[in-house]
Amino acid sequence: MSILVVGSVALDSIRTPFGNRKDILGGSATYFSIAASFFDKVDIVAAVGEDFPKKYITLLKGKNIGLEGLEIKKGGKTFRWSGKYEYDLNTAHTIATHLNVFKNFDPKVPKSLSRPKVLFLANIDPDLQAKVLRQIKRPQIVACDSMNYWIENKRASFEKLLDKIDILLLNESEARQFSGELNLVKAARLIVSFGPKAVVIKKGEDGVIYFSKRSHFVAPAYLLENVYDPTGAGDTFAGGMIGYLSRVGKTGDNDIRKAMIYGSIMASFAVEGFSVNKLLDISVTDIRRRYDKYRKITRF
Ligand code: AMP
Numbered sequence: 001m002s003i004l005v006v007g008s009v010a011l012d013s014i015r016t017p018f019g020n021r022k023d024i025l026g027g028s029a030t031y032f033s034i035a036a037s038f039f040d041k042v043d044i045v046a047a048v049g050e051d052f053p054k055k056y057i058t059l060l061k062g063k064n065i066g067l068e069g070l071e072i073k074k075g076g077k078t079f080r081w082s083g084k085y086e087y088d089l090n091t092a093h094t095i096a097t098h099l100n101v102f103k104n105f106d107p108k109v110p111k112s113l114s115r116p117k118v119l120f121l122a123n124i125d126p127d128l129q130a131k132v133l134r135q136i137k138r139p140q141i142v143a144c145d146s147m148n149y150w151i152e153n154k155r156a157s158f159e160k161l162l163d164k165i166d167i168l169l170l171n172e173s174e175a176r177q178f179s180g181e182l183n184l185v186k187a188a189r190l191i192v193s194f195g196p197k198a199v200v201i202k203k204g205e206d207g208v209i210y211f212s213k214r215s216h217f218v219a220p221a222y223l224l225e226n227v228y229d230p231t232g233a234g235d236t237f238a239g240g241m242i243g244y245l246s247r248v249g250k251t252g253d254n255d256i257r258k259a260m261i262y263g264s265i266m267a268s269f270a271v272e273g274f275s276v277n278k279l280l281d282i283s284v285t286d287i288r289r290r291y292d293k294y295r296k297i298t299r300f
Helices: 028-036 054-062 126-134 148-153 155-162 172-179 184-192 233-248 253-270 277-281 284-298
Strands: 003-006 010-016 019-026 042-049 066-073 079-084 093-098 118-121 141-145 167-171 198-202 208-212 216-219
Touching (some): 028 253, 118 126, 148 172, 172 198, 184 198, 198 233
Antiparallel strands (some): 010 019
16 A cells, blocks of 8 residues: 545646646646655545546656556536746745535545555545545644635634644745734644644755754755746645655654655756646656755855
């Protein structure tokens, strides 16, 4: 058994200063699982509609991602998100969220997937995240991501979930929104008081911080010259981080630190192309090369 992820599998429409794309492959579970697939076996629990292009199913299967838990809803429409970025690529502005098949989704974890090594509750309705958590034997690591949309619309469900997870990943504006604290150290401390052992706060091109009751760690983002589309950076970071932790099967301080670097490296690839295009283009050797370069850049 390996990594199980529940999250969105989506068709995104994106506007950035570098171009527009319509109905391209997106979704939190999609980015996560493609990134994590470089480290360990991943299975998805999610739903799509009949309009979900077959070529995307083939693409996910091609990455050896398990789709036994991906429901194709008869007559349903795939979740759609549209967003835009201004020149500040750190902030996504949501134009529209159409939940479609996720409105009445009742996730069923196939029995064969109910004992994962690691569970990742990717960004989706916290009630769906909780439903999946209830159906599995609790693994060694349960990590969770969310988004302003759910913090705003499902705060009570989200808070309840926090007590049941080990690592929460949020971006800095979500951490501030949830905690009501401007300062991220204070925000992190408050978030951890809700139950998770640790919180990872993603700051886009400013890097990422890890904060637990015992320690904290700061990792800069890998410096890039060309960023085309930041969509999915957070989920891809999670895929690298959780994928690495799953592969090594340990969560000591050193493992967490290395995992955060792998997360940062994977995210740096994701933003170099629209949708998951760049992630499909790289190999383990590219990841290792960037990892070594990152070490050199940050050593002092
Ligand atoms: P990220 O840029 O890593 O925060 O995640 C981007 C992905 O999240 C996009 O591909 C969207 O399809 C997906 N997404 C956007 N809004 C939501 C939402 N409310 N619930 C679940 N997934 C979403």
